[in-house]
Amino acid sequence: MIVFPGWLYTVAEIVTWFVIAIGLIQILLYIVQLGFAAIALHRRPAMPPTEVLWDRYADLAPPIAVIAPAYNEELTIIESAEALLALHYPEFEVLVINDGSKDTTLARMIQHFDLKPVHRYLDLAVTSQPIRGLYANPAYPRLLVIDKENGGKADAMNAGINVARAPLVCVIDADTLLEPDALIRVVRPFVEDPIRTVAVGGTIRIANGCRIEHGRLIEARLPRNLLALFQVVEYLRAFLMARLGLSQMQTLMIISGAFGLFRRSSTIEVGGFSHNTVGEDMELVVKLHRHMRDRKRDYRIAYIPEPVSWTEAPESLSILANQRARWQRGSLETYRKHGDMFLNPKYGRIGFLGFGQVWVVDVIGPIVEVVGYALVPPLWLLGLISVEYLLAFIAVVFTFGVFISVATLVLEEIQLRRLKNARDLATLTVAAIAENFGYRQLNNFWRLRGWWQFVRKKQGWGTMVRKGFQRP
Template sequence: MHSAVLHFFDYVNAIILVYFLVTNVVYTVLMVFSLYTVSMHAKSAAHGAYADLLESPVTPPVALIVPAHNEEDAIVQTVMSLLEIQYPEKEVIVVDDGSTDGTVDKLVQKFHLLRMDLIYRPQATCKPVFAFYFNPERPELILISKENGGKADALNAGINMARSPYFCTVDADSIIEPQALLRLMAPVVESTVNTIVSGGVVRIANGCTLRNGRIVDVNLPKTWLERCQVVEYIRTFLFGRPGWNFLNATFICSGAFCLLHRETVLEAGGFSRDTVTEDIDIIATLHRFCKKNHRQYRMVFTTDPICWTEAPHTVGMLARQRRRWQLGLMQTVMKHNDMIFSPRYGMMGLASMPFHAYVEALGCVIEAFGTILIPFTFLVGAMPFSLFLLLMFLAFGYGTLLSVGSVLLEETTLRRYPKVRDVLMLVLFAMIENVGYRQMVTLFRAQGVIQYFTGLNKWELVVHKGFESRVLVEDEV
């Protein structure tokens, strides 16, 4: 019996070891590609003719769609930041998704909106729309009020109302840098094939100071939880996504800030309501649609268009967010599981989908299991010290290397944290987030997987503090 248990531990430990080795090898490859693409982009962006793009009548109009549900604390700042964005022709469409707070009232008061009965053609399916608010003196802003149906549903309502060939999804608790939309559009304009998705970077605004819808002072947040998330976001957006984009296998573009081709999205059926992460699902849906219809298309990810968003400030809220993300990831990979290892989808099918399905979606269970089992087997004497050290190294040491490397990449390319103290703090948290924080997030993710298999497919609401506490001056519009 005792030897059978030991054999079982050996077997499980080997699986965990292989998992960590494979994951770290893939991350290393992605890191190399990302280092190359991010640094090259940073160099070429220095001579990027964004002013030309701003003045050019050839730059396509964009609709910025902001789904909002109970966002009264952040919505005004977000809309102000969107109205201030440097872009030749844009429409800002706020979709109030059945809020029960003062979201609509705040917008109506701030922007002097009037209720109107406008034409609305529901091409993408969504819940009924109650009212439209518009101000003829501010024709670029429209507020739609509709029955609660979730984020995907609200986005579909926004697409139905949009008139521009491209739309950009923006979270209601996000602040977009003034040139970010131009930077997001630049690869679209420069592309010789139809660019259907252009994604940008999301950063954490906790700790930053806002004025008139703009981030005026970038600071690190005060709590360890938020700081760990800052490092995590930097690592994800600078090391993961550019790497996949280099391989032409983009799997995720954050819905907080993502540009999409309206007609292609409508042809593909709009945002699907059968997953809780519509932003992951839409990318796989578009890949599938374009490949099936033999369309020439491109998806790009660029690192300098930056959107600042609020991160959860308590462990409870973080748990809710990560469970939802993991649940959405599981739903998406299972929904599109025929793409896994399918050569028809190129690198997307052969590399990106399998990695996201087996490592990102299901791997967290192995990781969570390993987090508990490795120390246990070591303590009961079922694991040699050296193997224990190797696993610990793979779990923590290598992670540290990746995190510190991403901070280094941030420092050499984007440099959004001007204070030396903040950079040192980032390095410190890049090292310590691997011990404790990462394991905690892994457990939340594993819970998300369990939720999927137990059928608890619900959207867990994350409550934010809102921007209003960090606003310096709010000018009259």
């Protein structure tokens, strides 16, 4: 048996304790979010049918401009545009922004909708690359296609904000499919609390495996691809637990750029979407928090679970790894730009709870967890820590991870009942357990890769190959 110096045992115990402590803090945060999410779902009124919402809000709902940036989206752009034009909402406009695509995205739109060049006043309120042309057809009065020089997703959304005339802008991905009543549901906070509400987020679900026809989801199904199935569990946990809980706590730090509704004037006040980050959706929400609190305004940024959009999830390890590394990089870039808000009493619960979560989960979380994987088992094998430390680490990594995932599924089934049969619930339960044994560890290594890209100041989104929403 190897005998090590006493100080080495002390260092090993301190490192192990730190890893376990950070893990326990993360779990505590998740349990608190789960509790607040359960309270929010329990208190929420019964979800009314679309017809009731229409009767209640149609005369009060403000106009919305739906902004859909598109870059090389030739596979999905027509069905996505048709689905957007078929939304059930009193007054809205669909702005499809072709961000200098290198494929036939623009040509397909022009040909399919028989579009012609038009002129329109542009309010250059936020920065974007030059617009090369606007295209429309009187037969489709709600559709306007904007062709611009390539500048990235944030730049494209800024161009849409400049062209938009509605007081509210809904930002989505061009490959996102909104349910027909998504707008009338997501606008509710703006109707019920029009003075304070500045941004609202809805739910995003995985479309892989679903039956989709003509840009509309006909039947929700679970994906057959294992990676996509794990992402179904992740998205449920991220939206139904984390964002709903944080919204209830009034510390929501992100509204997804794939489906979010913003007050146009407030978005312009903070300069629109920032160009120097791949996490522009999170950074915009943080800028809104900062702006409102700096000016001591009473405001509301909320998430509500009922409006649903559907998106295609990566089904290959390489593409998923790029996506998760990019998400991690975006969180770190936002933290670097607004790190002075962390623990700053001036920003209240946003500085303490909101940024506290960002620091624990996004900034040091992946580093600490990967260090735990790499060090704790070898330290136990070498006899530098006792078996109790190893068991505590295993409990933090696996046991509590399984609990949080399964508890989210239970909450979803009790409150929303979106799963159509017991078989789907059983499948997701197995996936929620299995993801903690391999997939979660891979995720943390991908996030560590994002950390490395952040340190190296890497820019750009990387490759995102999509299959498109295929008709059966």
